[in-house]
Amino acid sequence: MKIDSVICVLGWEDRFIDGMEIIFQKNEIKNLILISFEDYVSMEGMEQKRELLKKSAEKLNIRVIPIKLDYSNSIENWKTLDNFFNENSFGSEVLVNITTFPRETIWTLLFFLKKVVNHFMYIYFKPNEYDKTWLTKNHKHPRLLFKHSGVFDLNKKLVLFIITGFDNNRLETIVEFYEPEEVVIFYQEGDQFDNQLRNIGIINGKNITVEKIPLDNYDIAGSTEIIQKYVKKYASFNIVVSSQGPKTSALSTYKNYLLSDQNIGLAYVPAKDFNISYSKGTDPIAVEGVLYF
Amino acid sequence: MENPFVFDRPNNISIEDFIQFYIKDNMYTRFLESTRNIVLIGVRGSGKTSTLRYYSFPVRLMNDEVKDKFEIVGIHIPSKTPLFSKREYLLYENLNKQSVVVEHFLCINIISSICDTFIDNEECLSIDDKSKNTILQNLSFILDANFPYMDSLFRSIKLFLNREANTSQRKLNNDDFESFIDFAFSFNNTVIPFLEQIKLIPKFEKSHFSLFFDDVQDLGEIHKKIINSWISYRDNKLFSFKIATADIRPSYVTISGGVILEGHDFVKIDLTRRLFNKDSEFSLFAKDVIKQRLKLAEIEVEVDGFLPVSESFERGLEDGRNKARKQAEKKYPENIGTQRSDFVSKYGRAIYFRERSGKANVPIYSGFETIVDISTGVIRNLLTPIYFMYEKEYSNQKEGKVIQIPPLVQKEIIIRRSEDFWEKINNIDSEIDNCTVELANYINNFFNQLIIYLKKRLKNHEISEPRALNFIVSQVNDEQKLIIDEIIEASLRSTLLYKRMVNHKSSGQKIPLYVPNRLMLPAHGLDPHGQYSHFAIKGKDLIAAAIENKELPFFAEQKNYEDDDIQLEIIF
Numbered sequence: 076m077k078i079d080s081v082i083c084v085l086g087w088e089d090r091f092i093d094g095m096e097i098i099f100q101k102n103e104i105k106n107l108i109l110i111s112f113e114d115y116v117s118m119e120g121m122e123q124k125r126e127l128l129k130k131s132a133e134k135l136n137i138r139v140i141p142i143k144l145d146y147s148n149s150i151e152n153w154k155t156l157d158n159f160f161n162e163n164s165f166g167s168e169v170l171v172n173i174t175t176f177p178r179e180t181i182w183t184l185l186f187f188l189k190k191v192v193n194h195f196m197y198i199y200f201k202p203n204e205y206d207k208t209w210l211t212k213n214h215k216h217p218r219l220l221f222k223h224s225g226v227f228d229l230n231k232k233l234v235l236f237i238i239t240g241f242d243n244n245r246l247e248t249i250v251e252f253y254e255p256e257e258v259v260i261f262y263q264e265g266d267q268f269d270n271q272l273r274n275i276g277i278i279n280g281k282n283i284t285v286e287k288i289p290l291d292n293y294d295i296a297g298s299t300e301i302i303q304k305y306v307k308k309y310a311s312f313n314i315v316v317s318s319q320g321p322k323t324s325a326l327s328t329y330k331n332y333l334l335s336d337q338n339i340g341l342a343y344v345p346a347k348d349f350n351i352s353y354s355k356g357t358d359p360i361a362v363e364g365v366l367y368f
Numbered sequence: 369m370e371n372p373f374v375f376d377r378p379n380n381i382s383i384e385d386f387i388q389f390y391i392k393d394n395m396y397t398r399f400l401e402s403t404r405n406i407v408l409i410g411v412r413g414s415g416k417t418s419t420l421r422y423y424s425f426p427v428r429l430m431n432d433e434v435k436d437k438f439e440i441v442g443i444h445i446p447s448k449t450p451l452f453s454k455r456e457y458l459l460y461e462n463l464n465k466q467s468v469v470v471e472h473f474l475c476i477n478i479i480s481s482i483c484d485t486f487i488d489n490e491e492c493l494s495i496d497d498k499s500k501n502t503i504l505q506n507l508s509f510i511l512d513a514n515f516p517y518m519d520s521l522f523r524s525i526k527l528f529l530n531r532e533a534n535t536s537q538r539k540l541n542n543d544d545f546e547s548f549i550d551f552a553f554s555f556n557n558t559v560i561p562f563l564e565q566i567k568l569i570p571k572f573e574k575s576h577f578s579l580f581f582d583d584v585q586d587l588g589e590i591h592k593k594i595i596n597s598w599i600s601y602r603d604n605k606l607f608s609f610k611i612a613t614a615d616i617r618p619s620y621v622t623i624s625g626g627v628i629l630e631g632h633d634f635v636k637i638d639l640t641r642r643l644f645n646k647d648s649e650f651s652l653f654a655k656d657v658i659k660q661r662l663k664l665a666e667i668e669v670e671v672d673g674f675l676p677v678s679e680s681f682e683r684g685l686e687d688g689r690n691k692a693r694k695q696a697e698k699k700y701p702e703n704i705g706t707q708r709s710d711f712v713s714k715y716g717r718a719i720y721f722r723e724r725s726g727k728a729n730v731p732i733y734s735g736f737e738t739i740v741d742i743s744t745g746v747i748r749n750l751l752t753p754i755y756f757m758y759e760k761e762y763s764n765q766k767e768g769k770v771i772q773i774p775p776l777v778q779k780e781i782i783i784r785r786s787e788d789f790w791e792k793i794n795n796i797d798s799e800i801d802n803c804t805v806e807l808a809n810y811i812n813n814f815f816n817q818l819i820i821y822l823k824k825r826l827k828n829h830e831i832s833e834p835r836a837l838n839f840i841v842s843q844v845n846d847e848q849k850l851i852i853d854e855i856i857e858a859s860l861r862s863t864l865l866y867k868r869m870v871n872h873k874s875s876g877q878k879i880p881l882y883v884p885n886r887l888m889l890p891a892h893g894l895d896p897h898g899q900y901s902h903f904a905i906k907g908k909d910l911i912a913a914a915i916e917n918k919e920l921p922f923f924a925e926q927k928n929y930e931d932d933d934i935q936l937e938i939i940f
Contacts, residue, residue, distance in 0.1 A: 150458050150459065153459065154459070209798075212797040212798055212805055212808070213797045213798075213802070213803055213804050213805065213808075214798060214801065215801050215802060216801045217453075218453070218455060219450070219453045219454055219455060221455060221456055221458075221459060222456060222541045222542075223541070224450075224453070224454040224455070224456065224537070224540075224541065225450065225537070226534055226537045226538055226541070227449075227450050227451055227533070227537065228530060228533075228534070229476070229480045229526065229529060229530045229533055230526070230530060233450060248799065252586075253448070253450070253453075254377060254448045313450060315450055337538075337541060340450060340453075342453075347802075347804065348797065348804065348805050
């Protein structure tokens with residue numbers, strides 16, 4: 076397939092470089108927009124993977140356009156991407172490899188991307204396995220994404236939608252932070268869900284109604300539809316969506332944000348420490364598709 | 369049957385139930401009913417929201433104890449609104465523009481809260497059509513806006529406000545967000561005129577509006593600075609602020625870089641004084657709280673009967689006291705004054721806990737006083753375990769009514785919660801904001817060493833305060849201070865520790881006394897009752913415990929110890 080630009084975030088996991096090689100093999104690419112978080116490039120394996128990627132791109136005559144961001148500075152990152160998209164053009168066929176993107180960067184990118192294209196292709200590579208001990212630590216307070224903070228009605232109560240993933244131990248923290256009236260938990264079908272709630276409907280002795288909905292985060296269209304159903308069900312509430320599931324859930328939540336006429340707020344929980352052994356291997360069968368704005 | 373010990377957000381409880389549940393502390397009344405600015409400081413769960421709600425207009429209106437319902441009109445203004453989580457203001461380069469945006473949403477929230485306060489009580493305000501029309505016309509003129517006309521004055525205003533809130537949020541989220549600046553509300557051009565207008569309602573003619581800002585610790589720095597700037601107005605005829613915060617060190621800086629001063633601009637009320645108090649003030653308060661909840665749930669039993677002490681626990685404690693009594697008789701054959709009884713009260717419990725076999729199960733922690741001890745003087749810490757005990761007992765028995773929590777159920781819940789608490793310490797870097805893996809490691813090391821140290825104290829036969837649990841940090845140099853502050857601050861934020869300021873007896877200086885959350889003790893078989901005492905940990909020892917996982921030196925095991933190792937005299 077002919078692709079004008081591929082956008083990716085430099086990662087230290089096997090699946091980053093393996094995934095990019097698969098993308099290079101299958102497509103004819105003009106530009107590679109390589110986003111790197113400079114405050115994390117000192118992580119083991121990061122520089123090595125950057126060099127490997129550059130060499131592969133060079134061989135295939137792919138122009139590498141670097142964007143340097145600072146993970147701990149969301150304000151500057153926003154401005155950098157804003158300027159970048161104002162000053163450059165990337166053609167109409169764009170492929171975003173979301174595998175190693177931070178969630179907020181996916182959403183930020185989509186905000187700017189939708190100003191220049193009406194659709195984009197996405198691809199996501201699952202690893203063969205995740206580390207059993209921990210994945211991320213040192214989380215900061217939940218944040219609403221710039222320009223995606225929703226439109227809240229003063230007369231409505233708050234419902235929190237939480238798309239859970241592999242790091243479920245922050246559920247109570249998020250609930251404590253927003254103190255919603257109700258919580259809807261969307262959990263991954265299968266055995267990955269390790270629910271921390273002891274009682275349905277009760278969180279730490281508080282009366283909060285909790286609804287739990289299974290979905291398949293890797294089926295973007297299907298999960299978008301399920302979330303959309305609950306957005307409609309909770310139309311009399313202000314809605315904040317906190318996505319902690321696989322990266323693909325960032326796409327279904329973004330689609331729902333667009334469908335809501337920008338009324339729902341998108342929240343994320345930044346983490347500062349990442350396990351160097353976050354994941355192992357790469358599942359060569361990628362989750363991919365096209366998303367229309 | 370509904371669990372009477374649910375510790376929910378006080379705003380979720382009906383006013384009728386709230387008035388019945390709430391145990392008034394008369395200490396605060398004269399401040400919260402005054403026209404002065406007040407800063408109410410208390411850890412999470414210490415009852416700040418309940419206290420503010422009790423003095424809010426809707427509650428006072430229904431409260432038979434309040435004679436003049438309109439003299440002080442309390443408006444509860446929650447900070448937990450997603451409007452305040454919006455961060456678009458940070459995208460403005462200009463700091464003035466940032467503050468304009470933040471002030472706008474603060475003002476919207478204040479006026480919205482004022483409307484919510486009166487919407488359900490408008491009938492009692494007896495607003496005639498003439499007053500209503502005048503107010504709406506005046507506000508239309510002042511704010512240069514058309515107000516929708518509805519039967520209810522406050523519904524009309526709220527509808528207008530909702531439209532403005534909606535429009536401003538959309539502006540902020542769109543590309544032309546610079547246009548927002550000319551459009552924004554400020555305290556001076558919106559809230560004050562609004563309060564002046566509602567004073568036209570005859571019932572409010574002589575009223576003072578008390579604006580209760582709750583959970584201010586959850587606001588951004590810029591929000592706090594703006595509120596501090598409003599506090600610095602000092603002219604409190606029309607309105608005053610009552611600010612509740614769980615901030616360990618609240619900021620008093622204003623938006624212009626000035627500082628508001630305690631005594632001049634505001635009066636500070638510190639709820640943390642309950643944390644470690646010589647008299648049993650909190651215990652009496654806790655008993656009243658439980659008693660009231662039992663009464664409302666129609667459970668006709670005394671508090672001590674509802675939460676009985678295990679026979680074996682009580683017998684063990686009594687054996688300990690008997691042994692201490694025998695030792696006292698030998699030690700003080702003359703028994704001058706209260707020598708023997710002092711000895712028994714100091715060592716009785718310690719003997720029981722220290723003589724328990726290492727292989728024995730943990731004591732059957734039970735009884736009202738034990739639960740009060742474990743609460744560390746925080747009301748939420750008191751009610752939450754009883755909530756879970758009630759749930760457990762409810763599922764255990766078939767009659768449908770819980771009239772007692774058996775000691776074994778109490779112990780099971782206490783131990784489980786204590787173990788969960790240690791799990792929380794182990795995962796501290798996932799629990800709180802801004803805690804690195806390294807800092808989490810330091811905190812884990814320190815608390816593990818603290819437990820080892822407390823066990824040594826408890827087991828020692830020689831020292832005078834074997835059950836002391838609270839500590840001060842002494843002899844700290846500048847280099848050590850940085851890391852110690854980081855460890856202490858993170859421990860305070862996660863409620864592993866509490867802090868209260870005490871006076872050093874000889875120097876008169878105020879120093880922080882650190883009170884470990886006593887929920888951490890039962891999992892290690894330690895005595896949560898503590899002792900009216902404290903010990904000092906030297907800065908270098910705290911650092912060595914945290915960074916190198918070294919034991920905290922125990923002075924009784926060392927040949928040469930300095931005076932500071934024993935105890936500083938402090939006044940509570």
